[in-house]
Amino acid sequence: MCISTPHMTSQFHETVETLVAKDQQQPFSHKSQNHTSKTKMQDPLQILPAEIILRCIEFTSISGIAALNSTSKAWHSFLDTTHQDAIYSAQAHQLYNKNPRSDREVSKLERDFKAFGGPKLDRSFVRYFQGVESWKDFCKRLVLLDRNWNSRRPVVRESVVQVGYDPVWRFKPDFKRRFIVSTSQSGGVCVTDMDDGRMLWRLRREDVRMCAHLEYDQESGTACWDRFGNAVEVWKADEVERGTFHRVSILEHDVETRGFQLSRFNDKETLCIVSSEGKGFVWDLSVHPPVQRKVLEIEDEAVGHLDQGENTVMYSMGQRGFHVCSKTTGEVMGRLEPKDCVNIFHIAHPPPQPNLTMGATNHGPTARVFPPEHPRKDRLTPLKLYNGPHPVPRSPLAIENDEWGSGLISGNFMAGVSRGGRVFICTDFPGALSDPARFKETTAILHTEGDGSTFELGGWLSVKNGRALFEIVDNIYVFTLPDFGQLPETGPSQRPIWATPISSAPQLAVPVSFMGIYDDCIMHTYTTLGFRSPRPRRGSNDERPAAERTRAFPTKAIRIMSLAPNLSRPGKELDYLEGMEVHDEKPRNSIQASRSTITPRGPAMQAGLLQLMALLTGNDEEGTTEDEESDIDDITRERLELELDEDELREMEESLAMERDQEMEDRMQLARMMGLDDEDEAMEMVRSDDDDEAVMSRLPYAPSLDDDDWEDENEDGDVVGEIAEGGE
Structure with a gap:
């Protein structure tokens, strides 16, 4: 050779x-x-x-x-x-591994380019590599995708997926099987088709706890979520019936568990669990039943966030930074304390977005999930990075007293977020862990305008492909990491930094509960309006259009922002007038300027949310009023009482009660999202105009597989979920 x-x-x-x-x-x-x-x-x-x-x-x-x-x-x-195949095959491997990829990811390219474009290896939302014709074509697609990711204002297409009627808490996409697994704030697990938004399978609220954390491995289809009693359930995807799961095991512990994380290394699934009582557990899920390989002795009062490398596990310890242990021996390999970092930068928060048009098509789920539509350049607002600390910090916490939350490892890179709105990045994780001099050379602190008000509910983080995602003041930041062993650059050589809002309207903003960055897209929980089509009353002649009968309610959906270019028109697919975006690249230089950029919370926001809901759900222009409709219903009811037997009358009463319960649930959910803690005050803010309406207490209700207005059963017995449309 x-x-x-x-x-x-x-x-x-x-x-x-x-x-x-x-x-x-x-x-x-x-x-x-x-x-x-x-x-x-x-x-x-x-x-x-x-x-x-x-x-x-x-x-x-x-x-x-x-x-x-x-x-x-x-x-x-x-x-x-x-020599085309030999030349472009080598180039493809270099381009694909150009960005630092997680060592837990299967990133080895097959010798046959067609295999990578197949469903088993294509890890893109839009099936970007499907139909690739040659290694040269493969390189072309990688170059176009990389060019858009590194643009100052990338072209972005958007899809918004509503998962049932409950707010999404955690979710994980499976690009191999083309579905999304999610847990809910109200409890339960849902599996949603990634292409058309249909619900494929679900567990009810009483089967899965509220706000359950979710971990998932798409190579094997292993899903893990926590349950009451310091236990973790392990489920496997059924390879015969797509979208269904069966339980494999329940991992029980005799101490309080705070968090867990699932990763795959060399075809071996490892689940690491952390306790606040000085224990760490390492489970091997590659065998059946799962085996506990190691119990680690760590310091007490771990905050619950953890991540793992092939041989290490990293725990977030609050003010004590991040502690790293060996998964095999249990010994402490080192500590990363961000307070010792000497390289300081800051990012200026984007200006407040103008109120979106009430009732516009940007509220609620998109008309279709796949493929994403409407390419625009204003969905990601460019930001600038500056040297030194933020001139007007909003958090009163000094870095010595700051509490560090989520921390993630991606190959040789590491990032973490804090309550005080700081972001810690390290571009040589192994070196910084073992050498103090290397720590000073490869670590940096990013100051933002976060004030820690949403840290308990949010504080989420994602690191992949050389980029980090984190939430700051009702926005998600996308930060492009520097090269290995380097520090961020400012000025003309700065790498892209973007911000995007976490809700379809400022009044709806609530903390993000999950975000993820993938090969061709960004996904995160997104507060918007959901739509419910009520079940028509038996015996009533409701001939109103479906759009008028649909009710809107605030919820957390899944937003998918695709950066994959249109291969049929590369570089020409954007039909959008640039220069219309609102952005500000100047650093804040006064307290007044800083305060003016933050959307106020309180009565003004609550009033705005009520106005938004009234405009989007009201139908006062035409048709009958609520009083007239109530009179009609009474007349219809009297007529039906004479015609129906006792069973049919009972069924009608149950249907009417269910509709009242659903309306009450919508009001309570709206009050919770407005931040009203007092139940009486909440109901006064959101109760209907009918002062004499009886406020009925109700039990939790979740649409089940037996509900006619939620799912239908086809002739073959397969369950097909129906998600109400009307949020275009």
């Missing part, structure tokens, strides 16, 4: 640059030999073996290869005909 030396590679690149420069000075000509004879430097194709040239081309960029391809017929034949 011929091995090229650095000197030979350098000479090759100098020759290539000369050929390309000469070709750019003159029109394209097929007489490449005449051009070469006039220069003192010979064409590498004439003097070097093919093996050496191929080895040198591995260090040449895609743009360099494209330029070299146009210099002569000989080079075009060598690059695009004879």
